[in-house]
Amino acid sequence: MIKPDLDQELPEDLGAVHFVGIGGSGMSGIARMLLEAGHRVTGSDVRHSAAVDELRAMGARIAIGHDAANVGDADTVVVTGALWQDNPEYRRALADGIPVLHRALALNWLIRGHRTISVAGAHGKTTSTGMIVTALRELGADPGFVNGGVIAGYGRSSASGGGELFVVEADESDGSFLLYDTAVALITNVDADHLDHYGTQEAFEDAFVRFAQGASEFVAVSSDDPGALAVAARLEGTRVVSFGYAADAEVRVRDVVAEGPVSFTIDYDDRSLPVRLAIPGAHNAVNAAGAFAVLATLGFAPEAIVRGLETFAGTGRRFELHGEVRGVRVFDDYAHHPTEVAAALATARSVVGTGRVIAIHQPHLYSRTRMMAGEFAEVYERLADHTVVLDVYGAREDPEPGVTGALVAERFGDPGHVDYLPDWQAAADRVAELAREGDLVMTLSCGDVYRIIPQVLEALEEPRP
Numbered sequence: 001m002i003k004p005d006l007d008q009e010l011p012e013d014l015g016a017v018h019f020v021g022i023g024g025s026g027m028s029g030i031a032r033m034l035l036e037a038g039h040r041v042t043g044s045d046v047r048h049s050a051a052v053d054e055l056r057a058m059g060a061r062i063a064i065g066h067d068a069a070n071v072g073d074a075d076t077v078v079v080t081g082a083l084w085q086d087n088p089e090y091r092r093a094l095a096d097g098i099p100v101l102h103r104a105l106a107l108n109w110l111i112r113g114h115r116t117i118s119v120a121g122a123h124g125k126t127t128s129t130g131m132i133v134t135a136l137r138e139l140g141a142d143p144g145f146v147n148g149g150v151i152a153g154y155g156r157s158s159a160s161g162g163g164e165l166f167v168v169e170a171d172e173s174d175g176s177f178l179l180y181d182t183a184v185a186l187i188t189n190v191d192a193d194h195l196d197h198y199g200t201q202e203a204f205e206d207a208f209v210r211f212a213q214g215a216s217e218f219v220a221v222s223s224d225d226p227g228a229l230a231v232a233a234r235l236e237g238t239r240v241v242s243f244g245y246a247a248d249a250e251v252r253v254r255d256v257v258a259e260g261p262v263s264f265t266i267d268y269d270d271r272s273l274p275v276r277l278a279i280p281g282a283h284n285a286v287n288a289a290g291a292f293a294v295l296a297t298l299g300f301a302p303e304a305i306v307r308g309l310e311t312f313a314g315t316g317r318r319f320e321l322h323g324e325v326r327g328v329r330v331f332d333d334y335a336h337h338p339t340e341v342a343a344a345l346a347t348a349r350s351v352v353g354t355g356r357v358i359a360i361h362q363p364h365l366y367s368r369t370r371m372m373a374g375e376f377a378e379v380y381e382r383l384a385d386h387t388v389v390l391d392v393y394g395a396r397e398d399p400e401p402g403v404t405g406a407l408v409a410e411r412f413g414d415p416g417h418v419d420y421l422p423d424w425q426a427a428a429d430r431v432a433e434l435a436r437e438g439d440l441v442m443t444l445s446c447g448d449v450y451r452i453i454p455q456v457l458e459a460l461e462e463p464r465p
Contacts, residue, residue, distance in 0.1 A: 002083050002090070002102060003174050010109050011099055015075025017106075019043035020089045022062055023051045025316070026171075027080050029146045029158030030106050031055055036160050044070045044089060068092035075099075078106045081174050082396045104176030107146055107168065111180065114144065114166035117294060120177045120211055121188030121228075123340045124287050128188055129169040130315045131291035135308030136165065139300050143167050149334070150316035157316075170211070172204075177211050185215035186294050188287065190227025191339050209234050220293040222286070223249035243293040244286055251293040258282040258350045266292060266306070273306050279314045281347035288312075317446075319347055322453045325460035327437030330453055336364040336446040338375040345383035348440050355438030356385035358431055360452065361408065362445035363392040366400040369407055377411035380418070386434055387412075391422040393447025424452050432459035 019031050022043030028051040035041050041060040044067070045052060052062050063070045068088040071077060077093040077100045093100050101109070119129045126148040133145045134153055144161030148169040151157065170177035170185075190208050208231045212219045215238060222228040223244035232240050243251035252267040263276040264285040277284055288309050295305045314320070317334040324330070335344040341361075348357045359380055363369040369376075369392050380387040389405040409420035421427040431441055441456060443449040 002079050002081055002085065005102070005105075006175065006178055008101070008105060010101075010105060010112075011076065013075075014039060014101075014106070014109065016040040016042070016073065017076045017078055018071050018074035018089070018093075019078045020066065020087060021045055021080040021083055022055065022060070023047070023049045024080055024082075025051070025148055025150070025157050026107075026146065026169075027078070027103055028052075028055060029156075030078065030103060030110065031060060032058065032156070032158050033110055033144075033146070033160050034106075035059060042070070042072060042074060071096070071098070076101060076106075078103055081176075084396075102176065104171065104174075104179050108179045108181075110146075111144070111166045111168065115164045115183045116180055117143075117165060117167045117184045117186065118170040118177060118180050118182040118211070118215075119167070119186045119188070120170040120172050120208070121186075121222075122172070122191040123337065123343070124188040124283065124290075125169050125186075126315050126334070127284065127318055128186060128287045128290050129167055131288055131309055131312050132186075132294055133167050134312040135291060135295055135300075135305055136167070138308030138311055139295070139304055141165055147315065149318060152313040152315060153311065172207060172211070175207055178207065178214070182211070182215045183217045184294055184298065185212050185219040186290050187212060187219060187221045187228050187231065188290055189222050189225040189339075190231055191225065191337070205230060213238055218297055220290055220297065222290065224286070241293045241297050243289040249289075251289050251296065253285050253289045256282050256285045258285075258346075260351060262350075264288075266302075268292070268296060268302055271302055273302055275306050275309065277310060278312060279319070280351050281319065281343065282350070283343040283347070317450065319344060319442075322450075323457045325457055326435075326464075328435045328439050328441060328460055330456055330460075331440065331442040332450045332453060333442055333444050334446050335444045337368070338372055338379045341376065341444055342379045342383060344442065344444060345379070348442055349383065352440040353438065355440055356436075357383070358434055358439055358441045359384040359387045360390065360427065360431060360441065360443045360449060360456075361387055361405075362390045362443070362447045362449035363405050363408060364395065364445050364447050366392055366394055366397050366403045369405075370400060370403050373407040374411045376408045377418075380408075381412050381414065385417070387418045388427050388430055389418060389420045390424065390427060390449065390452075393445060393449070395447065424455060428452060428455035428459040431456050432462060432464070435460060 023045035223246035
């Protein structure tokens with residue numbers, strides 16, 4: 001894993017830029033903006049993707065597979081944090097003295113001089129960022145943005161924008177959210193995660209305090225999350241705006257109805273505002289409240305904010321429908337922490353009616369699997385009717401002896417509710433065997449589990465007795 005150097009000096013001009021791992025949602029978004037700004041962009045990735053096609057159509061030269069020769073005559077090399085230190089393109093850049101920027105530093109270069117809204121939190125930040133961007137556009141603003149997922153209404157994860165506002169999903173996983181010159185901060189929650197980087201929950205919380213303290217205008221903070229409240233209590237001289245279910249929240253959520261598209265009421269400044277989102281999930285009522293808190297405090301009219309939020313159609317890999325076969329709907333979700341999995345499965349329950357929920361869980365990171373296997377098992381056994389567990393997607397970590405998906409499956413109280421099937425075809429066949437008309441199948445992970453969906457859809461097509 002390559003961590004950002006928070007003290008690294010940014011060059012005045014990036015020149016020709018080469019991206020190592022250009023197909024990722026964050027990397028492709030930055031590459032797109034540099035292309036729009038007139039930079040020559042090259043890149044590489046381990047596999048072909050829609051993002052690669054889009055960037056090539058814009059003029060980027062992209063190689064599939066990593067090779068030192070791909071760097072060419074680049075003036076700057078941008079890398080993703082998930083890259084291994086022995087990557088040949090990374091090593092070539094270092095050997096040739098080419099400036100190497102972590103993607104967060106490249107983003108920081110792009111947003112210089114803007115009034116930046118930074119959205120952080122262990123869960124919900126991609127959706128919250130998408131909500132803010134969507135509402136701002138409906139409100140007549142033209143914000144620049146870089147999000148961790150494609151915003152459905154625009155079919156893209158980034159745009160340069162034409163106004164002073166710039167909205168970023170600020171990644172706390174490696175501390176890079178501390179890089180940005182943030183005017184407005186939104187903290188969705190501070191649920192301990194990424195302890196492979198921070199080491200302790202206290203260090204994780206400390207980073208959020210630094211992030212919030214750095215907001216020059218104000219910070220919007222969940223009134224319901226203990227970690228977020230602990231951060232808010234430590235702030236000095238920073239304006240704090242609270243949102244959530246708590247009776248004393250400045251933006252209060254109540255009367256949530258989560259069957260189908262979620263509806264609720266927001267109480268704000270002696271107003272009661274009915275809201276009906278276009279997306280399901282009770283957790284999205286709170287995400288919308290956080291976005292509302294940011295926009296209302298910026299001075300936008302509350303009723304107009306609500307109308308903007310109601311047009312938000314979701315983001316890629318967040319309860320995203322991929323197909324339906326034999327009356328079985330197949331969704332994908334980015335959830336990779338027990339809290340996120342619980343929210344995703346609760347959303348599935350709110351739309352499945354009398355059908356069943358069948359989950360396909362791909363554990364993400366060896367460290368997280370080792371530390372949270374029991375929590376994952378408890379959530380899946382409680383909220384899904386059956387779970388198929390794949391093997392661990394290691395991402396930036398080396399394998400740990402004995403840490404496999406079996407750790408999660410073995411923690412189920414009733415082994416009849418789970419299968420550990422590391423072979424993807426066997427997993428797809430098992431799901432098809434279980435599913436019947438009216439059921440909902442959902443893949444869950446921030447790894448590459450979505451790639452099993454074509455196999456699941458094909459298996460569902462097979463005749464069943």
